[in-house]
Amino acid sequence: MKNRFLPRACALAAFLALFAAGHAGAAYPERPIRLIVGFAPGGNSDTYARQMAQDLTERLGQTVVVENKPGAGGMVAARDVANSPPDGYTLLWANSGNLSTAPAVMGDQLSYRVPEDFTFLTMVFQNPHGLFVAGNSPLRSLKELYSFPPNKLTYASTGFGGASHIGMEAVKRLSKLEILHVPYRSAGPAITDMLGGRVDMLYTSIPAFHEQVKSGQLRLLAITGPERNPAFAEVPTFREQGVDAQIMQWFGVVAPAGLPPEVEALLSKSLVASLSGTQLKALIEREGGTVNTMTGEAFQRYVVEDIGRYRDAVGPELLKEIQGK
Numbered sequence: 001m002k003n004r005f006l007p008r009a010c011a012l013a014a015f016l017a018l019f020a021a022g023h024a025g026a027a028y029p030e031r032p033i034r035l036i037v038g039f040a041p042g043g044n045s046d047t048y049a050r051q052m053a054q055d056l057t058e059r060l061g062q063t064v065v066v067e068n069k070p071g072a073g074g075m076v077a078a079r080d081v082a083n084s085p086p087d088g089y090t091l092l093w094a095n096s097g098n099l100s101t102a103p104a105v106m107g108d109q110l111s112y113r114v115p116e117d118f119t120f121l122t123m124v125f126q127n128p129h130g131l132f133v134a135g136n137s138p139l140r141s142l143k144e145l146y147s148f149p150p151n152k153l154t155y156a157s158t159g160f161g162g163a164s165h166i167g168m169e170a171v172k173r174l175s176k177l178e179i180l181h182v183p184y185r186s187a188g189p190a191i192t193d194m195l196g197g198r199v200d201m202l203y204t205s206i207p208a209f210h211e212q213v214k215s216g217q218l219r220l221l222a223i224t225g226p227e228r229n230p231a232f233a234e235v236p237t238f239r240e241q242g243v244d245a246q247i248m249q250w251f252g253v254v255a256p257a258g259l260p261p262e263v264e265a266l267l268s269k270s271l272v273a274s275l276s277g278t279q280l281k282a283l284i285e286r287e288g289g290t291v292n293t294m295t296g297e298a299f300q301r302y303v304v305e306d307i308g309r310y311r312d313a314v315g316p317e318l319l320k321e322i323q324g325k
Contacts, residue, residue, distance in 0.1 A: 028088055028263055029062040036067050036081050037093045038074030044208045048251060049093040051283065052124065055274035073162055074098035082117035086258035088267065094254045099303055101163045104310035105322050114307065119259040120300040122271035123252035125289040128223040129167050130206040134195050135216045142175065142222055142241040150178035155201040156190035157183050161322040167247050168203035170313035175243045205249045206232070207287035224248055231288040247309055252299060268295045
């Protein structure tokens, strides 16, 4: 008699297991989610990430906690996320530094692979790069730079081999300008030296210095992008001045490779929704950024193409010099 009910019991157990598994998957997120930021607290990148975490917390009904893991220009954070379980509880606040510039420059020396080690959820926004001078500088356009002897002028970057350095090297190649490079560890000291007359220009992303430009402390000679930026409508693009420099800084959210499709879909949907008329969107646009919510394969394809843009910009000679450091 006991054996006659065994098949039914097994079937019931299997059904209950499937039912439980289905509900477990549907319950995501069941615990706090970590959003890993590859830079120290207090900077622009961290500010944007924290606002995004707040918006996601409200939409997902679960706490999204920002965790700062600075080091190696964001590469430490990217490596740790790439090696995390693909369960949706560890996300990376990714950017063009750790997912575009680093692969272009480091190649096989990098401790993670792009795009293979990541699930690309949603790009959040793009920033133009700009060529800054001090507000009292006599320089007012790219054209004026040609009147100086080769290597008479100097430009600062925010790090040797980083996006700021490579971006300006692309400008130099396209414009045939010869300007000496002076690398700094961050933008703060570079700005201080530029205001003090120890370096002529700084090439970097524009949002961090939005207020200084508006106040007249700094001046922008040109910005990247296909058209003028609404936040800096008076500033011409490089393209307008005959230099087709198009590399943009970008930020987005990615997860480890192998993320379950239903979790990927929920996160992408929530990220896109968080950028519709929110405080984050207003902050991005006020400081010169452009919201861009491409998702999934389109986002991944953009990053792969961006790696190619940086490889083209760096060139073989500079690449050898960077990798030799």
